Every structure is written in C-alpha cells, then in structure tokens.
Amino acid sequence: MQSTTLILLLGFFSIGAFYLGRGHSLSLVGGPGKGMALHSLPGYYGYFVAIWVVLPALTLLLGWVLIEPKIVTALVVSGLPDSYQSLSAGELNLLVNNIRNLASGDVVSIAIDENLRGAADSFNDYLAKSRQLLAVLVIGLAALGGAFAWRKIHPDLRARNKVEGVVRWALIGASSIAVFTTIGIVLSVLFEALMFFQKVPATEFLFGTTWSPQTAIRADQVGSSGSFGAVPLFAGTMLITGIAMFVSVPVGLMTAIYLAEYSTSRIRGIAKPLLEILAGIPTVVYGFFAALTVAPWVRKAGESAGFEVASESALAAGLVMGIMIIPLVSSLTDDAINAVPASMRDGALGLGSTRSETMTKVIIPAALPGIVGGILLAVSRAIGETMIVVMAAGLAANLTANPFEAVTTVTVQIVTLLVGDQEFDSAKTLAAFALGLMLFVVTLILNVIGLHVVRKYREQYE
Amino acid sequence: MVAIEQDRKVTQLKTAAMTETTDTPTEHHVDLAVPGYHGQEVELGRETVGNVRCDNAFMVAENVNVYYGDNHAIRDVTLEIGKKQVVALIGPSGCGKSTFLRCLNRMNDTIETARVTGNILLDGTDIYSKQQDPVALRARVGIVFQKPNPFPKSIYDNVAYGPRIHGLAGDRSELDGIVHSSLERAGLLKEVKDRLEEPGTSLSGGQQQRLCIARTIAVNPEVILMDEPCSALDPIATARIEDLMDELCEDYAIVIVTHSMQQAARVSRRVAYFHLGYLVEVDDTDKVFTNPQHKLTEDYITGRIG
Numbered sequence: 001m002q003s004t005t006l007i008l009l010l011g012f013f014s015i016g017a018f019y020l021g022r023g024h025s026l027s028l029v030g031g032p033g034k035g036m037a038l039h040s041l042p043g044y045y046g047y048f049v050a051i052w053v054v055l056p057a058l059t060l061l062l063g064w065v066l067i068e069p070k071i072v073t074a075l076v077v078s079g080l081p082d083s084y085q086s087l088s089a090g091e092l093n094l095l096v097n098n099i100r101n102l103a104s105g106d107v108v109s110i111a112i113d114e115n116l117r118g119a120a121d122s123f124n125d126y127l128a129k130s131r132q133l134l135a136v137l138v139i140g141l142a143a144l145g146g147a148f149a150w151r152k153i154h155p156d157l158r159a160r161n162k163v164e165g166v167v168r169w170a171l172i173g174a175s176s177i178a179v180f181t182t183i184g185i186v187l188s189v190l191f192e193a194l195m196f197f198q199k200v201p202a203t204e205f206l207f208g209t210t211w212s213p214q215t216a217i218r219a220d221q222v223g224s225s226g227s228f229g230a231v232p233l234f235a236g237t238m239l240i241t242g243i244a245m246f247v248s249v250p251v252g253l254m255t256a257i258y259l260a261e262y263s264t265s266r267i268r269g270i271a272k273p274l275l276e277i278l279a280g281i282p283t284v285v286y287g288f289f290a291a292l293t294v295a296p297w298v299r300k301a302g303e304s305a306g307f308e309v310a311s312e313s314a315l316a317a318g319l320v321m322g323i324m325i326i327p328l329v330s331s332l333t334d335d336a337i338n339a340v341p342a343s344m345r346d347g348a349l350g351l352g353s354t355r356s357e358t359m360t361k362v363i364i365p366a367a368l369p370g371i372v373g374g375i376l377l378a379v380s381r382a383i384g385e386t387m388i389v390v391m392a393a394g395l396a397a398n399l400t401a402n403p404f405e406a407v408t409t410v411t412v413q414i415v416t417l418l419v420g421d422q423e424f425d426s427a428k429t430l431a432a433f434a435l436g437l438m439l440f441v442v443t444l445i446l447n448v449i450g451l452h453v454v455r456k457y458r459e460q461y462e
Numbered sequence: 463m464v465a466i467e468q469d470r471k472v473t474q475l476k477t478a479a480m481t482e483t484t485d486t487p488t489e490h491h492v493d494l495a496v497p498g499y500h501g502q503e504v505e506l507g508r509e510t511v512g513n514v515r516c517d518n519a520f521m522v523a524e525n526v527n528v529y530y531g532d533n534h535a536i537r538d539v540t541l542e543i544g545k546k547q548v549v550a551l552i553g554p555s556g557c558g559k560s561t562f563l564r565c566l567n568r569m570n571d572t573i574e575t576a577r578v579t580g581n582i583l584l585d586g587t588d589i590y591s592k593q594q595d596p597v598a599l600r601a602r603v604g605i606v607f608q609k610p611n612p613f614p615k616s617i618y619d620n621v622a623y624g625p626r627i628h629g630l631a632g633d634r635s636e637l638d639g640i641v642h643s644s645l646e647r648a649g650l651l652k653e654v655k656d657r658l659e660e661p662g663t664s665l666s667g668g669q670q671q672r673l674c675i676a677r678t679i680a681v682n683p684e685v686i687l688m689d690e691p692c693s694a695l696d697p698i699a700t701a702r703i704e705d706l707m708d709e710l711c712e713d714y715a716i717v718i719v720t721h722s723m724q725q726a727a728r729v730s731r732r733v734a735y736f737h738l739g740y741l742v743e744v745d746d747t748d749k750v751f752t753n754p755q756h757k758l759t760e761d762y763i764t765g766r767i768g
Contacts, residue, residue: 265574343611349572351624351681352601361627366614
C-alpha cells in the first residue's frame with residue numbers, strides 16, 4: 001500500500017475515532033444531556049481518541065519511510081555475490097543506484113547481467129514486503145492506540161488537558177521549524193566561510209580594496225590568482241543603500257504624515273491600497289524599469305548637466321530601490337504615527353497647536369522610535385536587495401563615492417559567484433559564503449537595533 | 463415634520479434601550495411623551511427648564527445642534543456661561559454633554575463627520591464664524607481631558623509647550639517664570655520642583671492630571687473646559703483637583719463635565735442636565751439639587767436613572 005493511501009486512511013480513522021470517542025464519553029454519563037458530568041467537553045474525548053489513533057501510527061509511518069531505503073538496500077547488497085561485496089564504497093553506491101534504477105524501470109548506466117537483474121527483482125520484492133508489513137503495522141498500531149484511548153475514557157479523565165498538551169507541542173514544533181532553519185542557514189554559511197578564510201586571510205577579505213574573484217577553477221586552467229578585498233563591495237552596497245534611503249525616507253515619511261494626519265478618509269482609502277500595490281511589484285520588474293527607463297534618463301540628465309555618467313550607475317539603481325522601499329517606510333511610519341494615542345493629538349490641539357505643530361512637536365517625537373525602527377528595517381531590506389542592482393548598477397567593483405559610476409553590491413557578487421559551473425572548494429566559490437556571512441551579520445545587527453528600538457517604544461506611554 | 467417625528471421615535475427607542483424599561487413603545491407611538499423610568503411617562507420638552515441665562519455671560523451658546531454623520535447628538539441647546547463661574551454638565555452616558563463641551567473650543571472640528579449649527583459666542587464674537595481661527599480659539603478656551611494625557615516629554619517641556627508655540631515668553635527666564643507659576647497654581651510645584659526634567663509620564667495619575675491643568679493654564683486661557691477630569695483618579699487626587707477648581711474659578715470661567723453628582727454639587731455654581739442630546743434643565747446648583755423642576759432631572763439626581 002502506498003504511504004499516501006495510509007495517511008489518507010489514518011485521516012478517515014481519526015474522524016471515526018473522534019465521533020466514537022465523543023459518543024462513548026457521553027454514553028458513559030448517560031446521554032448528550034448529561035455532558036456536565038464529564039471533566040471536559042465531550043469533543044475533547046473525541047480528540048483524545050483521535051490523537052491516540054493517529055499520532056503513534058503516523059510516527060511509525062514516518063520513521064519507517066525514513067529508514068526503509070537503507071534497510072532494503074542493505075538486504076539487497078548482502079544478497080549479492082561476493083565479487084560485488086569487495087567493491088569500494090563509491091562503486092558500490094553506483095551499483096546500488098543502478099539496481100534501484102533497474103528496479104523502477106529507469107535508464108541503467110552499465111550492462112545488465114543476471115546478478116543485476118536478480119538484485120533488482122529482490123529489491124522490488126523487499127520493497128513490496130516492506131510496504132505490506134508497514135500497512136499491517138500502521139493499521140494495527142492505530143487500532144491499538146484507539147483501543148487504549150477508548151479504555152481510558154472515564155468521566156474523570158482530564159481529556160482537555162491532555163489534548164491541549166498535544167496542541168502545545170504541535171505549536172512548539174511549528175515555531176521551532178523557523179528557529180532550526182535559521183540555525184541551519186547560519187551554520188552552513190559559517191562553515192563554508194571558515195573554509196574560505198583558510199584560503200584567504202580574513203584581514204585581506206575585510207580590509208582589501210580590490211575585488212577580482214577570477215581564479216583558475218581547475219589546475220590546468222589559466223587564470224589570475226584573484227583578490228578578495230570586500231571593501232569595494234560594501235562601499236557599493238552602502239552607496240546604493242544610502243541613495244535609496246535618501247529617496248525613500250523623506251518621501252515615505254511625508255507620505256505617512258499626509259495619510260495619517262491630513263488626508264480625508266476617502267483619499268486614504270484610495271492611496272493606501274495603491275501604495276501596497278507598489279510594495280507588491282516584483283523586484284525584477286523594478287530592475288528592468290531601472291535599467292531601461294531610469295538609467296538612460298539619469299545618464300541623459302547627468303550629461304546635459306555636464307557630468308560623466310556611466311550607463312549603469314549607482315544613482316539609477318539607488319533611485320529605483322528608494323522608490324521600491326517607499327511603501328515599507330510609509331506603512332511602518334504610518335503604524336508608528338497611528339500608535340500614538342489620540343489623547344496626545346487632542347492634548348496638543350486643545351492647547352491651540354496647529355496641525356503641523358501637533359505633528360512636528362508632539363506626534364513625530366512620540367513616534368520617533370517606531371519610525372527609526374521602521375527605517376532600520378528598510379535599510380536592511382535595501383542592503384539585501386539584488387535584482388535592481390544586477391540590472392541597473394552593473395558588476396564592476398569600483399571603490400568610489402561617485403553615484404554616477406557603476407558599482408556593485410555584496411548580494412550581486414554572491415549571485416555572480418554562484419552562477420554557472422563551480423567547484424566548491426575554490427576560493428572564488430567560497431567567497432560567496434564569506435560575503436553572505438558578513439551580510440548576515442550586518443543585517444542582523446540592524447534588525448536587532450530596529451526591533452529593540454521598536455520594543456522600547458511600545459512601553460513609552462503607560 | 464416627518465423628520466421630527468422620526469427623531470422622536472429614535473429618542474423613544476434609545477430611552478427604552480438605555481433604561482431597560484419593559485414597556486417598549488410601538489413604532490407608531492409618536493408624541494411628546496417619552497416612556498419614562500419605571501413605567502412613568504415623562505415629558506421631554508423642547509424647551510429647557512430653569513434659567514439658561516446668567517448675569518455676566520462670557521460664553522453664549524444659542525440653538526446649538528451637533529450631528530455626527532446622521533446622528534443628531536446635540537439638539538437645539540442654548541446655554542450661557544458666566545465669568546468666574548463653574549458650570550457643571552451632568553447627565554447619563556451618551557447624553558451629549560462631552561460633545562457640547564467639545565463644541566465650545568471647536569475640538570469637534572477634528573472629527574470628519576461632525577457638523578455644528580447654531581451660534582456660540584465667546585465674549586461677543588462668533589467662534590464658528592469664517593474669520594475665527596480654531597487654533598487661536600483653543601488658546602483662549604483650554605481643555606482638560608478625562609484621562610491625563612501628558613506628552614512624553616519632561617515635566618518642564620509639558621508646561622512650556624503652550625507658551626512656546628504661542629510665543630508667550632520672550633526668553634528662557636520668562637518661560638521659567640510661566641512654568642513655575644503655572645505649576646504653582648495647579649498645586650503641583652512643591653511636588654515636582656526638583657525633578658522638572660523627568661518625564662511627565664513618570665508622575666502619578668493625580669499629578670499627571672494636575673500637570674495637564676498646569677499645561678492648560680500656562681497658555682493663559684479665558685475659559686477652561688474639563689471633560690470628567692477626575693474620573694480616572696482616586697478620591698484624594700479628586701479632592702485636590704476640586705480644590706484647584708475653586709481657586710481657578712476666581713480667574714477663569716470653567717465648564718466641567720462630570721458623572722459625580724456630589725462633585726457637581728461641590729464645585730459648581732450652576733448645573734446643566736443633559737438628556738439624549740436635549741438640555742433638560744439649567745439652574746443654580748443648589749436649586750437643581752434641592753428642588754429640580756423637571757421630572758427627568760429629579761430622577762437622575764436622586765439616582766433612579768443614570
């Protein structure tokens with residue numbers, strides 16, 4: 001039986017178990033009208049039985065599916081003639097793959113002989129047996145669990161507490177997924193980065209001013225030795241982020257102030273969804289808007305003013321990125337302004353402040369921590385942005401503060417380093433992880449500061 | 463005519479809902495009588511009982527109506543407020559007393575759907591006229607709110623806020639003088655004079671409310687509106703604020719909204735009883751509390767409704 005069929009079957013069992021358990025609990029106290037005699041609501045007894053039916057059986061199913069291939073493979077290998085047993089681990093692995101492919105009817109890379117055919121047959125055989133055994137065990141365990149729970153049902157059974165305990169663990173499990181994923185990402189980046197720092201000294205990476213990651217990937221290739229000074233990348237990132245902030249912070253702030261304090265509810269009702277649409281445009285679309293529309297315009301405008309402007313400039317990328325971030329800044333600022341109690345506004349107006357005095361002297365100072373927190377979140381968004389820069393700012397790692405020149409950013413370099421055929425122990429490839437680690441640390445610090453400021457702000461009025 | 467009838471119908475239904483009377487009127491039951499409390503029928507006249515006028519009127523409201531969207535919140539209210547006088551507005555929740563109070567310094571302007579008709583004169587000039595700047599008006603008619611709302615600034619800056627925005631002080635020492643005298647008059651100076659730089663929010667509830675009063679009088683208003691200023695305070699803090707009102711009314715006209723009849727009796731010279739947007743009865747405080755003319759007023763102050 002397929003495991004999906006089994007899972008489906010367990011689903012049906014659980015529904016049945018729920019109704020049976022509920023009915024049983026009620027019948028113990030003498031009918032639906034007597035539910036008060038039970039410790040918990042009748043439904044909880046139903047859930048209790050259903051959990052006992054599903055949870056052990058499902059655990060067994062998942063465990064089985066995880067270890068099944070290993071056991072079956074080991075059995076098949078042990079059944080092979082001795083000549084195969086002496087193969088090296090790599091060759092044996094290849095052989096097992098071929099056996100598996102043959103068994104499932106896929107293409108096989110070696111000539112098919114008797115032994116191979118036999119092994120494939122026994123593979124299929126073992127698999128079928130394993131599945132039969134699994135189906136029997138799962139259904140048996142479900143029945144056993146159900147029977148156990150059924151016997152435990154008693155008016156004094158604290159079914160609600162037990163069910164809530166299971167729910168609590170389910171919630172803990174769900175929330176730990178994000179935590180463990182984060183830890184996993186950090187560790188994988190960290191180990192690769194450490195490998196990089198064995199090849200390239202950390203001081204050169206952190207303080208070197210030349211970024212030219214072209215190295216020979218294979219020993220017989222011709223290539224430069226490469227240099228891995230990350231300063232130009234971080235300088236480029238900061239330049240573009242700075243331009244983006246220069247655009248998005250004032251515009252976003254003023255948008256939020258207008259929407260929160262000055263606009264009528266009708267204009268607000270129209271403008272807010274429009275801003276949210278701006279936030280919903282994919283960054284790739286912003287990217288070609290930057291490359292095809294804004295960059296040429298910047299170039300023309302710059303040249304007519306007498307500047308020399310590269311066709312791919314930091315300014316174009318930064319401007320478009322700033323526009324992209326406006327909704328983020330304005331909506332976070334809007335939240336911060338709206339979080340200021342109306343009594344502050346009334347108090348200021350009641351003292352004879354104009355709207356703008358109320359805004360600049362009372363509301364904005366009160367909302368400032370929230371606004372700063374929002375801006376920091378926007379900065380980390382800008383630092384992490386890739387597509388716009390790839391398309392509009394180019395790939396040249398110039399160390400410059402001139403916004404009319406082409407620059408590149410950390411994220412863009414990570415992308416270019418990892419695109420195409422790579423060898424995962426060359427410094428060039430590993431450099432991506434070192435950059436990733438640096439970027440992670442920087443954005444983490446910004447996020448921590450931002451969240452800290454926001455949290456502090458929440459405690460301000462009471 | 464139809465509109466008026468509908469108004470009354472709404473009135474009756476609301477009254478029924480608020481007092482949980484059992485004899486809910488039928489939809490077609492339309493006359494001047496309001497189904498009263500405990501089954502009695504009580505006349506809710508269009509005319510205010512008692513005496514809406516006073517000798518030295520400083521603020522005059524004539525035929526004021528307030529609408530929130532379609533909701534007719536204040537109905538044809540006429541009331542005079544005298545110089546150096548405390549007028550208490552009383553009445554059950556939702557009767558419009560706070561709404562009326564907020565008309566007096568145009569705080570209702572901040573509500574998009576609010577609409578005010580009629581005339582309100584401050585010292586003879588119409589505050590709802592086109593020439594009147596609401597900002598300047600609010601400097602002359604200060605307001606203290608129900609919940610203390612000090613700004614998240616220092617105690618000093620809270621009091622100095624008004625003088626600063628209105629440019630009342632020429633230099634720092636003058637500003638210091640205003641802050642100190644305002645805190646002094648609000649009876650707060652002794653408690654806070656050594657910690658003027660601490661945030662206003664660090665004070666206790668009663669102190670915060672006195673800080674808000676100090677902040678209001680620092681602008682040197684002519685009228686002070688108080689919207690249930692003591693409802694969030696304990697009895698000791700309440701007593702201090704009431705004492706303060708006694709002192710302040712020597713210089714200002716004060717209008718106070720309160721739910722406490724005892725408070726109204728203690729602090730006010732005149733009392734206005736509101737009911738469902740109507741001003742039912744106005745008179746000298748001792749008259750209203752000893753000999754109310756209107757049945758509704760009597761029911762309210764004797765605790766049968768409210």
